[in-house]
Each structure stands twice: as C-alpha cells, then as structure tokens.
Amino acid sequence: MDMDENYVPFEAQTMIRSRVVYLILITMICLTGCWDNREVETRAFVMTMGVDRSKDGNLEVIFRIAVPGNISQRGGQGTPEGIREITKPITVTARSIAEAIAIAGAIVERSLDFRHLRLIVFGEKLAKEGVGPYFDVLARTPQFRRTVYIWVAKEGQARDIFLNNVPLLEKSISRWVEGIVRTVGEQGYSRIPTLHEFMTETEGKNVSATLPIVGINQVVQAEKEGEKVTPMPTDKYQEKTSPLTKEPPAKTTEDAPRSGGNPLEFLGIAIMHSGKMVEEWPGGDARIYDLIRDRYRRGFWTFTDPNEPTKTFTVELNRSRPPRVSIEWKGDRPDVFIEVSLEGNIREIVSYEPYVSTENIHILEEEMEKRISEEIVTVVGKAQRKKVDPFYLARFLRTSIPTMQEYDDLDWESRFSTARVSASANITIRRPGLQIQTPTPNPM
Structure with a gap:
C-alpha cells in the first residue's frame, strides 16, 4: 500500500504541537506589560518650570505641579480659585537643574513627571550669563520633550513670572501657554520657539538664535490683589501711564500703557549669541525680524x-x-x-x-x-x-x-x-x- 505524500507520522505531529505550545507560552510571557507600569495616581506632573540665578551663585528652580483633583472636567475653566489652585509651586535652590529635580523629587509624595511640561522660563540674569550649559539636561533626559517652549523673563526673575501670572480667561496652564503662543504669533510682536528650534539655531552656523521676552507690567501689577486684578481709578491710571506714552507702544522695551488683564505681557525678543542674551528688541523690531526671517x-x-x-x-x-x-x-x-x-x-x-x-x-x-x-x-x-x-x-x-x-x-x-x-x-x-x-x- 502506497503512503500518502502528505502523511506525517504521529511522533512528528506530537513534537510539532509541543513546540507550538512552548512558543505560545514564551510569547505570552514576553508580552506581559505590567512589570514596569506607572499609575497616574503615583505621578506628579510638572507643567511649567523656571530657572534663576540665586544670590549665592546657585540655581533657583521653580516647578509648577498639577493638582488633578482641582482640575474640572472642562480643563480647569470652571474653578473659581484660579491657576494657583490647579498648580502648586515648589522652589528648590541647588547647584544644577538635575540636582534641583532630585531634591524636589525627594519632598513631593509622588514621582515627578516632565512629559507634560509645556514651558521653561529663564531669568534675565541667567540669560545674560548664558543658558547653553543648562540645556544639556534638557537634551539628555528623555522626559523633556523638544516641543517645550522657552521664554526669558524681562528685567527680573523667572520665579516672579509664575507668581504674578493671572490669566484673563484660562485656568488650565497648558491651555494658557498654547493660547499665548497662538495669539502672540497673530500680531508678530514676539516669537516663541520650541526647545528644538532654539537648540537648532544655537548649534547652527552663521545664525543667532532668538527667544521671547515676557515682562511684568508694573501698572497692572499694582492693581493685582491675590488672584484678582482690579482696575485703578481713571485719574490714577493717567498719572501712572503718562510717562509711558512718549513713544508708540511696541516701539520701546518699556511697559505698554494699559490697565487690567494679566500683568504679564509679550512684546519683544531677546537676541542670543553663543547662548547668551546680548540685546532686547521691542515688539516693533520683532515684527521686522519676522519679515526678514519669513x-x-x-x-x-x-x-x-x-x-x-x-x-x-x-x-x-x-x-x-x-x-x-x-x-x-x-x-x-x-x-x-x-x-x-x-x-x-x-x-x-x-x-x-x-x-x-x-x-x-x-x-x-x-x-x-x-x-x-x-x-x-x-x-x-x-x-x-x-x-x-x-x-x-x-x-x-x-x-x-x-x-x-x-x-x-x-x-x-x-x-x-x-x-x-x-x-x-x-x-x-x-x-x-x-x-x-x-x-x-x-x-x-
């Protein structure tokens, strides 16, 4: 009797089945994904960060950490307390940004997570000294995404920018940052690059980088009480702003003559050379820069x-x-x-x-x-x-x-x-x- 060409002996069939079972078991073990899981409830998401030079020569790093329980389902727009209750600030003085992160991680009851970081602000003093060395940790650490925006505090500390921020409409810090990026670009009075764009320009040949300067309007700051800004009487407003109206707004680096709204304003850019800020240009000059740079x-x-x-x-x-x-x-x-x-x-x-x-x-x-x-x-x-x-x-x-x-x-x-x-x-x-x-x- 002739054997079928496709006939497989019973012993061979058993061996093949065993190998398939072993392969499936090994694959299932390799596919298990719970060994390095990170629950949201164990993470402390840092939304913004500021870096300043301290008086003793160290760095002052401020972290604004999201408080999930205070964020409403509408992105924080329904909470009356404002941005201070949705994010909590922590300031650490250390020798480097990495050391400040380590110290902050030791005092917060959850692990710091920078994957949702939207903004880093450098103080003006640090920017004039040179911010290049402080980008090393940002470039090496995987959690720092290159879509983070970089700003420079005008005539002050980055920490003051965070403490005086009173958004007019938004309560979510992420929405506020994205809104600022969008509206600033609509009129061209400043330019807000990402970390990737700034590092590309800094490392490039025959080009100087730029960063936006964010200042605190002194007139509006005088109207600020806690999380509220109450416009001052007309006669007092005119007295405060009369020295600011000698030149058209955005033609000078001085505060814009205004009352009410957020004390922060974005009018102008910082010119960076070899990682150092060498000059500040007002908003009008920033427009000309945009024209030439297309x-x-x-x-x-x-x-x-x-x-x-x-x-x-x-x-x-x-x-x-x-x-x-x-x-x-x-x-x-x-x-x-x-x-x-x-x-x-x-x-x-x-x-x-x-x-x-x-x-x-x-x-x-x-x-x-x-x-x-x-x-x-x-x-x-x-x-x-x-x-x-x-x-x-x-x-x-x-x-x-x-x-x-x-x-x-x-x-x-x-x-x-x-x-x-x-x-x-x-x-x-x-x-x-x-x-x-x-x-x-x-x-x-």
Whole structure:
C-alpha cells in the first residue's frame, strides 16, 4: 500500500504541537506589560518650570505641579480659585537643574513627571550669563520633550513670572501657554520657539538664535490683589501711564500703557549669541525680524498720516511673497539688499482725507513702503553693531558656496557687521474695508 505524500507520522505531529505550545507560552510571557507600569495616581506632573540665578551663585528652580483633583472636567475653566489652585509651586535652590529635580523629587509624595511640561522660563540674569550649559539636561533626559517652549523673563526673575501670572480667561496652564503662543504669533510682536528650534539655531552656523521676552507690567501689577486684578481709578491710571506714552507702544522695551488683564505681557525678543542674551528688541523690531526671517503672516500696523502729522492710519498687512535678499561681494565686504512684499486691508483712517481712490491710494502705499524700508535698515543696523545675524541672511548664500566646510568657515557675522544694507518694501492695498471713504460729519 502506497503512503500518502502528505502523511506525517504521529511522533512528528506530537513534537510539532509541543513546540507550538512552548512558543505560545514564551510569547505570552514576553508580552506581559505590567512589570514596569506607572499609575497616574503615583505621578506628579510638572507643567511649567523656571530657572534663576540665586544670590549665592546657585540655581533657583521653580516647578509648577498639577493638582488633578482641582482640575474640572472642562480643563480647569470652571474653578473659581484660579491657576494657583490647579498648580502648586515648589522652589528648590541647588547647584544644577538635575540636582534641583532630585531634591524636589525627594519632598513631593509622588514621582515627578516632565512629559507634560509645556514651558521653561529663564531669568534675565541667567540669560545674560548664558543658558547653553543648562540645556544639556534638557537634551539628555528623555522626559523633556523638544516641543517645550522657552521664554526669558524681562528685567527680573523667572520665579516672579509664575507668581504674578493671572490669566484673563484660562485656568488650565497648558491651555494658557498654547493660547499665548497662538495669539502672540497673530500680531508678530514676539516669537516663541520650541526647545528644538532654539537648540537648532544655537548649534547652527552663521545664525543667532532668538527667544521671547515676557515682562511684568508694573501698572497692572499694582492693581493685582491675590488672584484678582482690579482696575485703578481713571485719574490714577493717567498719572501712572503718562510717562509711558512718549513713544508708540511696541516701539520701546518699556511697559505698554494699559490697565487690567494679566500683568504679564509679550512684546519683544531677546537676541542670543553663543547662548547668551546680548540685546532686547521691542515688539516693533520683532515684527521686522519676522519679515526678514519669513515668519511674519499678518498684523495691524499704524502709521503717521502723510498729510496730517497729528493723525494716524492703520492697515492690516499680510505676507504676500517670501522676502528676497541679494548679496554681492565687494572684496570681503558684502552689499545686502532686502525686499519684502506685503498686501494690505485698510482698517482705520483718522483724518477725513479721501485716500481711497484710484488717484490717492498710492499716497498711503508709498508712506508705508518708506517707513517699513527705513525700519528694516534701522533694525538690521542694530544687529550689525552687535555682530549678530538673527535674520539668517547667510541662507541666501548657501547655494553659491561649493562645500559645507566653506560655508561653516564663512565667518559671516563678522563680515555682515561691515555690510552696506539697503531695503525696499512693496505694499499693495487690496481692500478698503466695509466702506470706501471715511464718513465725514455734516458741517454745522
């Protein structure tokens, strides 16, 4: 009798079944996932962190730790106590950030967890000394995500920023941070990079990094009592803000003249070179930086009326095309020409001048082009005097340099400091708004 070709002896079948069973058992053992489980109830989630230089030369590190029991189902919006009850601050003085984390972990009844960290603020004194050494622990520790935002406290300590923070609407610290990042970018008065973006710029060649500066408005701080800000009487407000109105807001690093709201304000950027803060630029200069760096998208711009110097007009300017930069060499000295293109929608004309017409609209366009071109040259000149280039103008040279080694050896910032700079702004007004001319009152 012939044997079937597919016939398997009984002993072989038994051996195969045994091996399959053993394989399944080994796989089940390897797939068990409870040996390193971390329950939420055992974790203390650090939401924000601040780093300052202490008087004795050590570091003061403040941690704001979330209190889950005080967070409502709507992300903290329903709790009347405010952000202080949703997060609790702990400040530790130590020789390093890592040591401060270890000490804080020894006094908190749960294990510190930084996976939900949204923000790190450095004090101005520490920023001027150099923040580079303190990014080592952030880069090496897996829990520090590179999507964390980095800020610099203006004229003060990072700890004061956290203690004086009174959000107008949000109670959740995460929502507040994300809201600030979104709204600051809408007007371009500052720039808020992530840890990854800042480290990339710091480690890059021929470019200087920038960080946002967050300050405490002294007028609003005087109105603050606990978690509430009560606006002061009109006569007192005018007395407090009169010294602040000599220059237009955002044209200076001084506090904005205002009352009410959050004492914190974001107007300006810190220019960093080799990890150190070398200068502070006001919000207006931050806009010019955004234009050249191609990070600007839209914003309201107010200009002096060309026919009535005591009045103003406002246009919402939107990015039209990427900036164009041409660099020509005259020996070792470059000639830099910068061209930006914008489109505008009229938002306000205080005077009764009939600018919105085919014959007159060019008057507003030419005035804006002149002012923005002048501001570009002025702001670029400030960078040249400090021998820094936060605009990353060297990126327009990369295609003309044969090798990366030659690009790295360019010594661009020193050469850029001697460059002749000129600028041009091309602005086209597209829409007048919901009406053509400014309404003129009837004569008496």
